[in-house]
Amino acid sequence: MEFLRNKLEVSQTADLLLHCVKTVPNEATILTHPDRGVDWQSLTDLAGLHRVTPLLYQRLRGAESDQVPADVLNHLKRNCLENAARNLLLNDFLVRLVSRFRAQCIQVLPFKGPALALMAYRDLALRQIGDLDILVAKRDYASAGELLESQGLVRTADLEWESSYVDESGQICIDLHRSVTSRMFPISFKFQQLFKRRATVKGPGGSLDTISPADMLIVLCVQVAKDGYLERCRLHKLCDIRELLRSQPNLSLPLVRRQAQRLGCRRILEVGLHLTDVLLGDSTQLGTGSSPIDRQSHEAAETIMTSMFGSEKNQALAPFRSRQYYVALRERRRDRVLPYLNRVFAPTQADRAFVSPPFASEFVYFLVRPI
Numbered sequence: 001m002e003f004l005r006n007k008l009e010v011s012q013t014a015d016l017l018l019h020c021v022k023t024v025p026n027e028a029t030i031l032t033h034p035d036r037g038v039d040w041q042s043l044t045d046l047a048g049l050h051r052v053t054p055l056l057y058q059r060l061r062g063a064e065s066d067q068v069p070a071d072v073l074n075h076l077k078r079n080c081l082e083n084a085a086r087n088l089l090l091n092d093f094l095v096r097l098v099s100r101f102r103a104q105c106i107q108v109l110p111f112k113g114p115a116l117a118l119m120a121y122r123d124l125a126l127r128q129i130g131d132l133d134i135l136v137a138k139r140d141y142a143s144a145g146e147l148l149e150s151q152g153l154v155r156t157a158d159l160e161w162e163s164s165y166v167d168e169s170g171q172i173c174i175d176l177h178r179s180v181t182s183r184m185f186p187i188s189f190k191f192q193q194l195f196k197r198r199a200t201v202k203g204p205g206g207s208l209d210t211i212s213p214a215d216m217l218i219v220l221c222v223q224v225a226k227d228g229y230l231e232r233c234r235l236h237k238l239c240d241i242r243e244l245l246r247s248q249p250n251l252s253l254p255l256v257r258r259q260a261q262r263l264g265c266r267r268i269l270e271v272g273l274h275l276t277d278v279l280l281g282d283s284t285q286l287g288t289g290s291s292p293i294d295r296q297s298h299e300a301a302e303t304i305m306t307s308m309f310g311s312e313k314n315q316a317l318a319p320f321r322s323r324q325y326y327v328a329l330r331e332r333r334r335d336r337v338l339p340y341l342n343r344v345f346a347p348t349q350a351d352r353a354f355v356s357p358p359f360a361s362e363f364v365y366f367l368v369r370p371i
Contacts, residue, residue, distance in 0.1 A: 013042040014309045020059045021052050021239060022280045040072045050235035050308075051128040054080050058126065084125035086171075088204060090114055091124055093172055094132050095205040100151070106144055107195055108209075109135045111180075111219060115210035118201040120244040128236065131164075131173035135211075137191040141178040148174060180219060185226045185326070186335065187265050189215075213248040214256045220244065221272025222265060225329055228304035229322065235308060241276045264332040271297050271329065275304060296328035 016038065047056040057076040060068050091114040101108045110132065117127040136144045145163055149155065153165040153174060161179040166172065180189045197212040211219065220241050227233035245251065260269040274293050278301075293301065303325050330336045 011042075011309075013039055013046055016043060017046050017050070017052070017056065017235070018279055021055050021235065040069060044072065044075060048079075051130075052236050052239055053128060054083055054126045055239060080125065083128055087114065087117065087124040087127070087129050090129055090132060090172065091203055092205045095203075095208065097132075097134075097148075097151070097174075098208060099206075100147060101144065104143070104147055106140045106147065107137060107191075108144070109191070109194060109198060109211055110208055111135055111211050111216065112223075114203065115201055115208050116216065116220075116240060116244075118203045118208070119199070119210065119213065119216065120240055120247050122247055124203060126243075127240070131175055133175045133177060135177045135180065135191065135194070137195075138178045141176070144176055148176065181222060181226060185222075185229060187222055187263055187268075189219075189263070213244060213251050214259060217241065217244055217251065217256055218260050218263065218265065218269055221260075221269045224272045224275065224304060225268045225300070228300070228307050229326055233304050233307045235279075238272075238276045238280055241272055242280045245276075264330065264335045267294075267297050267300075267331050268329050271301050271304070275301050279305075300325055300328045 044053070044056070047053045053076060057073070057080045060076065061073060094110055094114055098108055098110065112133045113129050113131070114124060117124050117129065121127050134144075145155065145165075148165045153167050153172075155163055155165050157164040159182065161182045162175050162177045165174045165176065181187050194211050194215055197215060198209045199212045200207050200209055210216070220237065224233060224237045224241070227237060257266060257269065260266045270293050274297070327336045
């Protein structure tokens with residue numbers, strides 16, 4: 001990790017967090033870390049920021065008893081028990097909600113959230129879940145939203161690729177997707193193809209259909225790239241990739257790479273795999289078979305690492321630098337140009353507040369906007 005500390009001014013606390021999170025269970029030995037004076041408050045705070053508290057606790061509780069203060073372990077344990085209880089609540093709600101969608105003949109694919117925890121970690125308690133992400137076909141998007149509202153959820157945001165809903169308690173938030181990404185970071189996942197390749201995961205309360213491990217890996221790498229674009233990438237996204245690779249030994253990476261190539265996001269996939277290798281393990285451990293990445297991909301990976309662990313003065317991307325980052329990630333010319341066309345032609349949030357055009361006809365909205 002020395003190259004990160006030198007290049008990005010990574011703190012010793014961040015270096016230690018990476019050391020702990022990348023270590024396999026029961027091998028977290030704080031004494032092996034070059035800096036033995038641990039700022040435990042900073043370490044637990046940073047783990048919370050990067051949403052890896054359960055993984056940190058799993059590692060530290062396997063350390064020798066005199067290495068980690070008891071109050072630190074107790075604090076982490078309480079947080080993890082609260083996280084496990086919340087995840088069970090979210091999973092139970094999701095299972096019941098999916099059954100209601102099925103009753104209305106609406107095909108849905110939960111992704112990330114409990115589905116990812118069960119597929120990659122094989123344990124709901126090991127992943128911190130923020131909200132529930134549900135993907136539906138564009139033709140079912142309006143009906144799905146009506147069903148959520150019939151269950152007492154209130155729509156709090158309406159974007160061109162997703163809408164957000166929250167229950168009356170404020171504890172359950174749902175992002176209903178008609179596409180995986182926005183038009184400013186376009187990846188053309190087709191719902192019917194995803195649904196045809198779907199996988200089933202089993203957990204407490206029942207089974208859930210979700211996207212296949214291959215599709216999940218691509219989606220996770222896209223999320224890493226997108227969050228780097230937005231300057232808020234967190235370590236848990238790479239942990240998701242690492243755990244998915246570990247839990248799916250039969251996953252064919254050559255097949256995934258071909259699939260990513262067809263989607264125009266092969267470079268994004270390679271950047272995600274490369275970052276996971278660099279920060280959380282090597283190719284032998286993870287089985288990524290990671291090949292050397294090109295200069296543009298390397299620069300994009302550095303940008304993402306800066307968003308994770310760089311000093312504040314390094315984190316502010318100028319608009320031009322942000323555009324450079326996006327272009328560097330896309331291998332197809334049309335994908336490099338499309339977001340800028342969308343910026344000109346797609347309705348803004350202010351436009352949507354005035355009139356909400358049908359999703360399929362939004363491309364003509366620019367022509368009538370002056371009227």
